[in-house]
Amino acid sequence: MTIVDFNQARRERDASLRLVSAPRFMVAGETGSRLLAGPTASHGAESLEHHLDRLGELDLANVDPRELRDTLRESGLLGRGGGGFPMATKFDVAAESPGTPIVVVNASEGEPASRKDQTLLELRPHLVLDGAQLAAAAVEANDIVIYTHRSRVAANQSLRAALAERDEGEVRVRVVDAPETYIAGETSAVVSYLDGRGALPSRGVIPAARVGIGQRPTVVNNVETLSHLALIARHGASWFGEAGAPEAPGSTLLTLAGAVREPGLVVEVVGPVTIGEVLETYAGLRSVPRAVLVGGYEGTWMPGEAAWRTPVERFRLSQLGMSLGCGLVAVLDEDTCGLAQTAHLVKWLASQSAGQCGPCIFGLPTLSSELDQLIAGRSRKGDVRRLRELATSVRGRGACGHPTGVVSLIESALDTFAPELKSHLRGEICGVSRGAHDFPLPTTEESS
Ligand SMILES: Cc1cc2nc3c(=O)[nH]c(=O)nc-3n(C[C@H](O)[C@H](O)[C@H](O)COP(=O)(O)O)c2cc1C
Ligand code: SF4
Numbered sequence: 001m002t003i004v005d006f007n008q009a010r011r012e013r014d015a016s017l018r019l020v021s022a023p024r025f026m027v028a029g030e031t032g033s034r035l036l037a038g039p040t041a042s043h044g045a046e047s048l049e050h051h052l053d054r055l056g057e058l059d060l061a062n063v064d065p066r067e068l069r070d071t072l073r074e075s076g077l078l079g080r081g082g083g084g085f086p087m088a089t090k091f092d093v094a095a096e097s098p099g100t101p102i103v104v105v106n107a108s109e110g111e112p113a114s115r116k117d118q119t120l121l122e123l124r125p126h127l128v129l130d131g132a133q134l135a136a137a138a139v140e141a142n143d144i145v146i147y148t149h150r151s152r153v154a155a156n157q158s159l160r161a162a163l164a165e166r167d168e169g170e171v172r173v174r175v176v177d178a179p180e181t182y183i184a185g186e187t188s189a190v191v192s193y194l195d196g197r198g199a200l201p202s203r204g205v206i207p208a209a210r211v212g213i214g215q216r217p218t219v220v221n222n223v224e225t226l227s228h229l230a231l232i233a234r235h236g237a238s239w240f241g242e243a244g245a246p247e248a249p250g251s252t253l254l255t256l257a258g259a260v261r262e263p264g265l266v267v268e269v270v271g272p273v274t275i276g277e278v279l280e281t282y283a284g285l286r287s288v289p290r291a292v293l294v295g296g297y298e299g300t301w302m303p304g305e306a307a308w309r310t311p312v313e314r315f316r317l318s319q320l321g322m323s324l325g326c327g328l329v330a331v332l333d334e335d336t337c338g339l340a341q342t343a344h345l346v347k348w349l350a351s352q353s354a355g356q357c358g359p360c361i362f363g364l365p366t367l368s369s370e371l372d373q374l375i376a377g378r379s380r381k382g383d384v385r386r387l388r389e390l391a392t393s394v395r396g397r398g399a400c401g402h403p404t405g406v407v408s409l410i411e412s413a414l415d416t417f418a419p420e421l422k423s424h425l426r427g428e429i430c431g432v433s434r435g436a437h438d439f440p441l442p443t444t445e446e447s448s
Contacts, residue, residue, distance in 0.1 A: 024271030045158035048165040051126040063137040075237035081222030093209040094217035101141040101217040107148035108178040108185035113257035117223035121155035125162035131226025182352035201400035247315035257330040276308030295325030298405020301416040342413035343371035359397035377427040
């Protein structure tokens, strides 16, 4: 039985487009059948008419939930919010748990330099909403909550305009303004907030997909993950697997940040490419940078040479002990000390603790002040050893991944910036350059 009523002519046209030009990476406005294919930002949000003309209708009323979940499992789609959890497994748990499930579109994108989810909402709102509707059909949910920020004006305007164009049928859709904190996008914090408590993570043994909002099974998915679902339902699992790698199929979105031509530019990686190729093509880099931060502010620093050769591939990165996380690729400015940049980020990340767990409440500010001492040239070798020991003791602690993420950032900085570390240990002082290439942080108002 067919899950979706395909428009045959459009499918054939898509297939021929894929054969003629299957780009290894792309930005919005190019041809093809992946997430960013279609009009650019200068055309504004894609209208429902244009969206349907380009991709074809979804026959939501005739979706077989089990069949859709089977297709999803076959596709191997992993979550794009950072955790990389298989979407099909989450759906199976929700569908098999007691109660009517709820679908949450996690559009909070709390990572300060990431723009991929905002870009999808702004340019492809109907793709995101198709994904949410399909998720609801797959688990037989009757409620969709879009968890987003009112402050992201363009994304919100597109979303609301798109909702006004659609008929969501039996499913109730509401938009909720999320708190502007880093951890508010973590799944258990999302559920807690939508349940009327604060946006506080919890280390529950029961997953939200089993017991979530109002004790109902709750599937929380990232905007990009849901958009992939909208394409998988149309083009199939094997089409999805034509991109990416067998262990982590499908295309993936990156946001470029830092010392790049256009901070905030979102690039879709379809075929095998290296970080260097992406930076050369879309960031305007003519030479290898000193260092690149991969995966987000709780990601991993890599020396420029190593990053340049590294493939943009989730599985390969995990083999290197790294994560592509939310897809952030941030280039360090030549005039900025990587340790000072790290200390700057760690201070902000420490301020984002939800204040529930000892290792996070006490460990992160201590790590931050130790880094400040180092940057100020007041640390000695023994202090660095203690800093590393403290970082190790914080790793894996707390109710959510926040402390572990901060530790990854610090440890990779100490390894990547060994020459800078030596000069600071000799008493030399430096700071983060305040140039055009700062790594952005939310203003106090936004993040409090
Ligand atoms: C501290 C922290 C912050 C997070 N913030 C976000 C966020 O802003 N947006 C998001 O989609 N996922 C975020 N996540 C990941 C979510 O917990 C969750 O994995 C994701 O929304 C699930 O969707 P996915 O399976 O489609 O990736 C965060 C995780 C952690 C540990
Ligand atoms: S580890 Fe930190 S951020 Fe996470 S729940 Fe505990 S206190 Fe909050």
